Amino acid sequence: MASAQEPTTGPRLTQRRRAAGEPAHPADPAYLDLDALERQARELLPPDVVDHFAGGADRETTLGEATAAWRAWRLRPRVLTDVGPVALATTLLGTDVATPVGIAPWAHQAMAHPEGERATARGAAATGALVTVSTSSTTSLEDVAAVRPTGPRWFQLYRLHSPAHTDDLARRAGRAGYTALVLTADLPVLGRRLRDLRNDFALPAGLPLPHHPPADGTGPAPAGTPRWTTADIARFADLSGLPVVVKGVLRGDDAARCVAAGASAVWVSTHGGRQADPVVASAAALPEVVEAVGTEAEVYADGGIRSGSDVLTALALGARAVFVGRPAIWGLATGGADGVARVIGGLTGELAHTMALCGLDDVRAVGRDAVARAAWR
Incomplete structure (x- = not known):
């Protein structure tokens, strides 16, 4: 039984945990409740903007299954392992990060907060997390780099415009000190985002899109339907001078082809459930991709990660980071940079807590035997 000097819940315990560098307990006020955070954001943002960020494609089957697919696995704790402080730092393509939880690219961040990607970059920097900047960001890749000159950052590339324009973006990322180029490969055409169609959604007038050609027609002409092949992997690596990550991989054979063509990493992703629907969930695709790649390249995953146990499951299935x-x-919408830092810090704290409960003390040494399929499935 805890003594009066060792409370089991409440602000005093929260303060003690923070002072000791421990994660908050679910009973503490500091506990990260992502559902509550989303509800708060919905109260702050216009409904059509919420739908733009929250919605998926077609019937949103992929979107709805994303988190449940991680929960189809069960943790297998070890006991009597003399677990000490959990080591959370790792490397991504040779770059040091303080947590295996990074920030995925997403477009139009100034619609969520006036500071947009600048605030996101600062929030990531506060937690030592890697941030991925989108081609469709509302802040230029150079300005994000200025906000975070030494922090780990990648640039995500779409082929939305002329080849010359896209090639120039790749070169700019290399010159601006980004450490990898992320080719989003699952967007040959835009998915049917029905919420946007029902809302007749349009970007706000004057929303900056510095990586897109000017809307007045003075920029390069669009290239039509984007057509990338595995040959573009090596080409973009040469153009940018950066390792290339291929994002949107859901098949082992595709992963192997990308690595054979020069990809340094593959990223298992359903594009937030916003492209083809229904498709296999990231949690279901990850083991096949990891097996196909072996030790030849790093593997990452996104899609429905909502808790530290989800992160641990992904690591056990072979992801180096999520x-x-x-x-x-x-x-971002509810707290700017501090809000982003709280999300990454909260998930990282949950991961550390769950790992300690499972007898694990290093994110770089989580094995496949840490999880099993739920017996009832």
């Missing part, structure tokens, strides 16, 4: 999108959006 990325979150919508939780970071809601953090």
Whole structure:
């Protein structure tokens, strides 16, 4: 039984845990409740903007199954392992990060908060997390770099415009000190986002899109339907001078082809359930991709990560890191940089707590035997 000097809940315990560098307990006021955070963001943002960020494609089957797919696995704790402080730091393509939880790219962040990607970059920097900047960001990649000159950052590339314009973006990312180029490969055409169609959604007038050609027609002409092949992996690596990550991989054979063509990493992703629907969930696709790649390249995952146990499951299935999108959006909308930092810090704290409960003390050494399929499935 705890003594009066060792409370089991409440602000005093929260303060003690913070002072000791421990994660908050679910009973503490500091506990991160992502559902409550989303509800708060919905109260602050216009309904059509919420739908733009929250919605998926077609019937949203993929979107709805994303988190449940991680919960189809069960943790297998070890006991009597002399677990000490949990080591959370790792490397991504040789770059040091303080947590295996990174921020996925997402577009139009100034619709969630006036500071947009600048605030997201500061929030990531506060937690030592990697941030991925979108081609459709509302802040230029150079300005994000100025906010975070030494922090780990990647640039995500779409082919939305002329080849010359896209190639120039790749070169700019290399010159601006980004440490990887992320090719989003699952967008040959835009998915049917029905919420946007029902709302007749349009970007606000004057929303800056510095990586897109000017809307007055003075920029390069669009290239039509984007057509990328595995040959573009090596080409973009040469253009940018950066390692290339291929994002949107859901098949082992595709992963192997990308690595054979020069990809340094593959990123298992359903694009937030916003492209083809229904498709296999990231949690279901991850083991096949990891097996196909072996030790030849790093593997990452996103899609429905909502808790520290989800992160641990992904690590056990072979991901070196995970990325979150919508939780970071809601953090940005409700608290700017501090809100983003709280989301990443909260998930990282939950991960550390869950790992300690499972007898694990290093994110770089989580094995496949840490999880099993739920017996009832």
